[in-house]
Amino acid sequence: MPDIKEVSQNVYKLTIPVPINVEAVNLYLFAGEVPTLLDAGTNTPEVIEAVNEGMKKVGIKRLEQVVVSHWHVDHAGAANTFAKEGARVLVSSRDHQEWASFVHGDAFSLLNEWAIKEWGVPETEISGMLKISKRLQHLTALPEQVTFIEPEQTIMAGDNLLRAVATPGHTAGHLSFYNEKDSILFSGDMLLPDEIPYPGIWQENGQAVSGLPSYLESLKKIEALGTQQYFPGHGSASENLAARCHEIREQLYRQINDFSAAETVYLSATSIGEQRIHPGVLFIQLHYVYGWKQLKKQVG
Numbered sequence: 460m461p462d463i464k465e466v467s468q469n470v471y472k473l474t475i476p477v478p479i480n481v482e483a484v485n486l487y488l489f490a491g492e493v494p495t496l497l498d499a500g501t502n503t504p505e506v507i508e509a510v511n512e513g514m515k516k517v518g519i520k521r522l523e524q525v526v527v528s529h530w531h532v533d534h535a536g537a538a539n540t541f542a543k544e545g546a547r548v549l550v551s552s553r554d555h556q557e558w559a560s561f562v563h564g565d566a567f568s569l570l571n572e573w574a575i576k577e578w579g580v581p582e583t584e585i586s587g588m589l590k591i592s593k594r595l596q597h598l599t600a601l602p603e604q605v606t607f608i609e610p611e612q613t614i615m616a617g618d619n620l621l622r623a624v625a626t627p628g629h630t631a632g633h634l635s636f637y638n639e640k641d642s643i644l645f646s647g648d649m650l651l652p653d654e655i656p657y658p659g660i661w662q663e664n665g666q667a668v669s670g671l672p673s674y675l676e677s678l679k680k681i682e683a684l685g686t687q688q689y690f691p692g693h694g695s696a697s698e699n700l701a702a703r704c705h706e707i708r709e710q711l712y713r714q715i716n717d718f719s720a721a722e723t724v725y726l727s728a729t730s731i732g733e734q735r736i737h738p739g740v741l742f743i744q745l746h747y748v749y750g751w752k753q754l755k756k757q758v759g
């Protein structure tokens with residue numbers, strides 16, 4: 460039986476282990492008028508079985524829709540499996556682009572290019588990172604058809620009216636979902652109680668940018684909602700949204716302050732540039748350092 464908990468009336472949090480380096484992912488089942496799954500987990504039998512069991516337990520016979528906060532494998536991975544059973548899949552057009560690029564493989568040549576040009580990673584280390592990324596490809600599948608959902612659009616999930624809030628940073632098209640009536644934010648990976656999500660990297664006007672500057676803007680935006688309660692994509696639900704935003708901002712400013720830029724992002728990320736670090740860890744660290752570097756440049 461999956462770990463399942465009613466977090467709000469007729470809204471259930473399923474916490475499910477996933478085969479990547481996060482402990483577990485939170486999926487949300489909305490029973491009621493429009494049976495909905497918010498985030499789908501990886502496309503693996505254990506996850507799909509857990510969702511099916513969860514549905515049975517809360518009395519959902521058929522999912523009408525799967526809503527995706529962002530395209531990463533632990534959130535969008537299994538969406539296509541539920542789509543094949545008749546659910547429509549809602550995703551932002553920006554993240555759908557990234558999802559398709561990952562599934563079709565274009566994302567890897569881009570990663571290779573950024574690793575060389577933006578980060579200065581030695582060729583020998585790039586192959587390790589690419590191998591890890593490619594392994595994740597098996598955990599996701601792109602639905603043939605999706606429905607785009609754009610910022611400020613509202614949808615029904617169960618009996619809840621949710622407004623999509625653009626919260627870029629971790630990915631370019633990341634959406635959070637706000638239930639204004641009950642003052643609850645479903646924050647995806649935008650706001651997590653136990654970690655700062657690593658900032659993404661993406662193309663903007665033909666140039667690579669870090670998601671970190673956008674992330675700081677997204678923090679401001681969700682604080683302005685004036686709610687305290689948030690249900691994240693990982694970790695426990697929390698009643699301290701404003702305090703958590705404040706804490707994250709402080710921590711980021713401290714990191715940016717303490718960080719002294721080496722010649723390349725790679726050298727900063729590996730500190731002394733000699734010891735080998737695990738390619739998965741390196742991948743994440745490069746994203747943080749790249750973000751700090753871009754922000755530092757912005758504030759001068």
Ligand SMILES: [Zn+2]
Pocket residue numbers: 481484531533534648692693
């Ligand atoms: Zn995640």
